[in-house]
Amino acid sequence: MDFLRPASWEEALAAKAEHPTAVPIAGGTDVMVEINFDHRRPEALLDLNRIGELREWEVGEETVRLGACVPYTRIIESLRAELPGLALAAHTVGSPQIRNRGSVGGNLGAASPAGDSHPALLAAGAEVEAVSVRGTRMIPVEEFYTGVKRNCLEADELIRAVHIRKADGPQQFSKVGTRNAMVIAVCAFGVALHPETRTVRTGIGSAAPTPIRATAAEEFLNSALEEAGLWDSGQIIPPAVARQFAELVSGAANPIDDVRGSAAYRRHALGVMARRTLGWTWEEFRGNERSARCA
């Protein structure tokens, strides 16, 4: 096995082009488990830890450009205001030791349907900056996942950063597991209100071969909110609308039975999470509107 340790981003791209089978290693919290258990014996590891810029982020006008290797701990500490959904999701990952090493770039690289970043990225709206010596591609996150633990990266590409839309309204993330720490999601749900565009976006984790948006649920809710003028009035969402939204979220899922839970349970739990998180975000939105009006 080779251990490649590029000291700069350019060197990393060159190394990946020269060794397309080299496996990038960031926090190692997925890669090392596979190597320790002999599930994987790559020809080469490509260490990304020495590239400082991958651990940095920039807060722009509309998006946060989050370096691929920024550990979850930093996101929780420093980006709660800009990326509330992702910060909530990050807080549920593994344990402090795992959050100190694990990264969104690694979560995307692994592309597990149970990865906790994914529902938050889908709901907020995000693009993956995939780079090779040939150039840069900006890939909308919903197109990034192509199958169970598969993504659309080419063999010579590395993730440089993820561009995530800054929150313009309340966001929530919810995850079902057997206890608080150290659980792989049985299923997970993220929701983001976007008052600027008067839209709601969602993300579902662990309930289909890839992370997905519940697009039919989003469309239904967007028009229900519009028709009833709720963005303006700030009235509560009628229970029938919330129920229908929850059912459509359940219906969007395509879960399996496995050791963590049955397909039927996952569908049910998703509906419950959808209804609750919508309630929480809408309450927060109404609160914000009220205080804005009083000010």
Place this chain on the structure above:
Amino acid sequence: MRLTFTVNGRKQEADDVWEGESLLYVLRERMGLPGSKNACEQGECGSCTVRLDGVPVCACLVAAGQAQDREVVTVEGLADFAKQRDEGGSASGTSLDEAKRWQSKPGETGTAAQRLAPIQRAFIDAGAVQCGFCTPGLLVAADELLERNASPSDEDIREALSGNLCRCTGYEKILDAVRLAAARSEEAV
């Protein structure tokens, strides 16, 4: 490959390291530092917790090559590490020999490595050690918590130690030990 890094304040070198090897393996099998335990090799138990450039990590999930030129603190160096932090002072570090000769005699004599860090003493005094397998990882994690947060709430302690499993104690005495160490450091100030 050759690996050069700092362990417990001293430069160390290991040769013929396999590229897929973990930092935990290097520490235990090549440095002769078996304090960091190997229980799961998948990040679930925290018994291999060490500081990597100050950050608590599972040594089983760090590739050996990722530790190149970086600083690692293991439970063997914790007493000296804590002493330096408390007293300022220059780094004497803990040599591999000292670490290997270490015995659990909580007396005040002997080299820095033979004395105990406050968190270690608190674990003994609170009865937080049973079989002891989880203890090194918990000590490193708890010590880092108290470094960040001198008077943690119970919630803070539970959160900071949520990556460390113990099958013996039921955790209550471990929580007691961390509270005790925090209380003692407040008295000392």
